[in-house]
Amino acid sequence: MPAALLVWLDTVIQGILLGGLYALYATGLSLIFGIMRLVNLAHGDLIIAAAFLILALAQFAGVDTLLAFAIAVPVMFALGYLLQRYLLNRTLGEDILPPLLVTFGLSIVIQNGLLEGFSADTRRLPIGSLAGISVPLGGGIAVGIMPLLSLAAAIVVILGLNQLFYRTRLGRALRATSDDTGTAQLMGINNQNIYAIAMGLALAVCAVAAFFLGSRSTFDPTTGPARLIYAFEAVIVGGLGSLWGTLAGGFVIGVAQTVGARINPEWQILSGHVAFLVVLILRPRGFFPRAFD
Amino acid sequence: MTVASSASPPPFTATHGMAIRFTAFALVAAALLFLPIFAGRALLQNLFFVFTMLSLAQYWNLLAGYAGLVSVGQQAFVGLGAYALFAAALIAGLDPLLGILIGGVVAAILALPTALVVFRLRGAYFAIGTWVAAEVFRLVLAQFKTTLGGGTGTSLGPDITNQMFGLKWIAATFDVRTPAARDIAVYWLALALLLGTMALVYLLLRSRRGLALAAIRDSEAAAVSLGVDSFRTRLAIYVIAAFGTGMVGALIYLQKARVSPDAAFSVTDWTAYVIFIVVIGGIGTIEGPIVGAIVLYFLQDYLAHFGTWYLITLGTLAAAVMLVAPKGLWGLFAQRFDVHVFPVRRHLTISGTEEFESKPD
Numbered sequence: 001m002p003a004a005l006l007v008w009l010d011t012v013i014q015g016i017l018l019g020g021l022y023a024l025y026a027t028g029l030s031l032i033f034g035i036m037r038l039v040n041l042a043h044g045d046l047i048i049a050a051a052f053l054i055l056a057l058a059q060f061a062g063v064d065t066l067l068a069f070a071i072a073v074p075v076m077f078a079l080g081y082l083l084q085r086y087l088l089n090r091t092l093g094e095d096i097l098p099p100l101l102v103t104f105g106l107s108i109v110i111q112n113g114l115l116e117g118f119s120a121d122t123r124r125l126p127i128g129s130l131a132g133i134s135v136p137l138g139g140g141i142a143v144g145i146m147p148l149l150s151l152a153a154a155i156v157v158i159l160g161l162n163q164l165f166y167r168t169r170l171g172r173a174l175r176a177t178s179d180d181t182g183t184a185q186l187m188g189i190n191n192q193n194i195y196a197i198a199m200g201l202a203l204a205v206c207a208v209a210a211f212f213l214g215s216r217s218t219f220d221p222t223t224g225p226a227r228l229i230y231a232f233e234a235v236i237v238g239g240l241g242s243l244w245g246t247l248a249g250g251f252v253i254g255v256a257q258t259v260g261a262r263i264n265p266e267w268q269i270l271s272g273h274v275a276f277l278v279v280l281i282l283r284p285r286g287f288f289p290r291a292f293d
Numbered sequence: 294m295t296v297a298s299s300a301s302p303p304p305f306t307a308t309h310g311m312a313i314r315f316t317a318f319a320l321v322a323a324a325l326l327f328l329p330i331f332a333g334r335a336l337l338q339n340l341f342f343v344f345t346m347l348s349l350a351q352y353w354n355l356l357a358g359y360a361g362l363v364s365v366g367q368q369a370f371v372g373l374g375a376y377a378l379f380a381a382a383l384i385a386g387l388d389p390l391l392g393i394l395i396g397g398v399v400a401a402i403l404a405l406p407t408a409l410v411v412f413r414l415r416g417a418y419f420a421i422g423t424w425v426a427a428e429v430f431r432l433v434l435a436q437f438k439t440t441l442g443g444g445t446g447t448s449l450g451p452d453i454t455n456q457m458f459g460l461k462w463i464a465a466t467f468d469v470r471t472p473a474a475r476d477i478a479v480y481w482l483a484l485a486l487l488l489g490t491m492a493l494v495y496l497l498l499r500s501r502r503g504l505a506l507a508a509i510r511d512s513e514a515a516a517v518s519l520g521v522d523s524f525r526t527r528l529a530i531y532v533i534a535a536f537g538t539g540m541v542g543a544l545i546y547l548q549k550a551r552v553s554p555d556a557a558f559s560v561t562d563w564t565a566y567v568i569f570i571v572v573i574g575g576i577g578t579i580e581g582p583i584v585g586a587i588v589l590y591f592l593q594d595y596l597a598h599f600g601t602w603y604l605i606t607l608g609t610l611a612a613a614v615m616l617v618a619p620k621g622l623w624g625l626f627a628q629r630f631d632v633h634v635f636p637v638r639r640h641l642t643i644s645g646t647e648e649f650e651s652k653p654d
Binding site: 037038039041087090091096097098099100101102104105106107108109111112113115116225228229232233236266269270273274276277280281284 | 357361363365410413414416417418420421422424425428429432433435436560561565568569572576601602604605607608609611612615616619
């Protein structure tokens with residue numbers, strides 16, 4: 001294979017791996033929109049908050065990073081449950097303003113709270129020797145183990161969530177609430193509880209995203225909004241209501257970014273946005289739409 | 294909102310107390326106009342901040358509170374207005390005063406293609422879409438390296454800012470040096486933009502278009518079935534808000550005389566504060582943002598030294614207001630005392646019967 005082609009192939013592979021991470025950002029957003037039509041503007045900041053939680057456990061409590069990650073997942077689930085149950089459930093209704101503005105306020109509070117607690121320094125999660133390992137794919141192309149694991153994690157998370165939705169009693173309740181809240185309530189489903197569980201799941205996925213974000217790149221308290229935007233782009237490009245679509249959307253944004261960066265390093269983020277805008281103009285409902293709003 | 298069945302023009306007539314209100318408003322405006330005679334530079338600079346933030350808040354309120362367009366990307370138009378002014382002054386050599394108008398025009402022109410893309414997103418997703426649009430403008434402007442300084446930005450030298458139209462007259466009349474004259478000039482410009490903004494929003498909401506807007510907000514399906522063009526009405530409001538926001542953005546950066554993409558397109562500075570002003574004061578009223586701007590101003594005095602805590606306080610306060618009293622501080626006050634300084638609600642009067650009043654909700 002000619003060398004020039006290899007460079008582009010490598011670029012696309014790196015883009016797909018990056019897309020896996022973006023899909024992890026986006027899965028939680030997609031999930032809560034699908035179940036309760038809530039758009040959480042603090043989603044990116046919650047990912048960064050989870051990264052700081054893992055960092056705090058690993059650095060200040062001296063726990064191994066992997067164990068810290070394992071602790072962060074249920075902690076974030078509990079936080080999501082409580083957040084939805086006692087704050088965000090009160091904002092749900094016909095009017096879109098309360099959820100948007102409350103989560104926007106939450107976003108600013110989390111960002112500045114993290115700045116106050118952890119300063120504006122850029123951080124990285126200590127993962128020891130794992131960071132340096134790369135897997136050769138032949139032809140001189142090699143991929144880092146962490147990017148590869150983040151894509152694997154995205155696939156496992158989506159598989160797991162789909163199993164949960166279609167194979168369990170809880171999943172049935174979640175889908176019923178998503179389809180028709182009123183009827184689901186008549187069938188004895190407590191939608192307040194269902195919403196809280198959905199937000200718990202979304203934040204547990206945020207913790208997974210945070211682990212891979214923090215182990216493959218740096219983060220600081222102000223990097224949340226950019227994560228929200230990538231997640232949102234992946235959700236819209238993939239089409240509302242489909243988690244596999246969200247993964248595909250993550251690939252599109254990730255590949256657009258690495259290809260853009262290959263042409264000019266300054267164009268990385270801009271190319272992702274442009275790809276999103278092009279899809280929005282050509283296919284306003286994304287590639288795999290399921291929901292109708 | 295109640296609409297008369299066949300009345301055209303709409304059944305709006307002068308409300309009682311209008312003359313009193315108008316006189317009071319004119320007196321306040323006149324007092325603010327002549328304030329530079331007595332006031333020091335610090336007060337003028339503080340009021341400049343309040344006036345520009347309040348103008349931005351009125352435009353955001355027009356979008357979110359009346360047109361149902363909850364944008365978190367208005368910083369796009371602040372930044373575009375600012376950069377248009379800098380480009381007009383630095384590249385075309387135009388007077389900064391003209392640059393303010395150009396800032397508004399450029400923002401309005403670019404709002405059209407932006408709207409065609411972001412209007413494809415519904416409700417809450419529209420909000421993040423506007424944010425992406427603002428990011429795109431920020432990243433694109435950072436690419437203008439030789440003319441506008443790229444990512445680090447650029448400044449307006451004294452050779453440009455001191456030559457602004459009318460500055461010599463102010464310096465001579467008030468017998469002050471050029472920097473103080475500039476403070477007075479930008480103060481007056483901010484006051485003029487604020488009064489123009491208030492008049493525009495007020496008259497717009499009392500016009501047929503305002504009635505259409507309220508109808509869409511209250512029930513889009515019903516409004517559309519009665520012949521209201523929802524898309525065009527919203528588009529018009531979006532472009533008008535972009536025009537005003539662009540002019541205010543240009544003025545803010547004329548005063549700062551230094552611009553960079555990260556500052557001019559900052560979501561915190563130009564959208565978060567603005568949202569907090571509107572929400573705390575009371576969304577969906579003209580009076581609300583005024584109350585919110587006053588609260589922001591006094592909170593800033595108390596919390597200026599705490600930086601992040603200021604934003605944490607504002608964010609918490611705004612979220613709490615949205616949960617406990619969604620109509621904000623002004624809403625609580627107006628509900629209790631039935632006071633409306635800028636009434637834009639219509640009362641349906643059926644001839645031969647008593648006045649029939651209907652509230653929007």
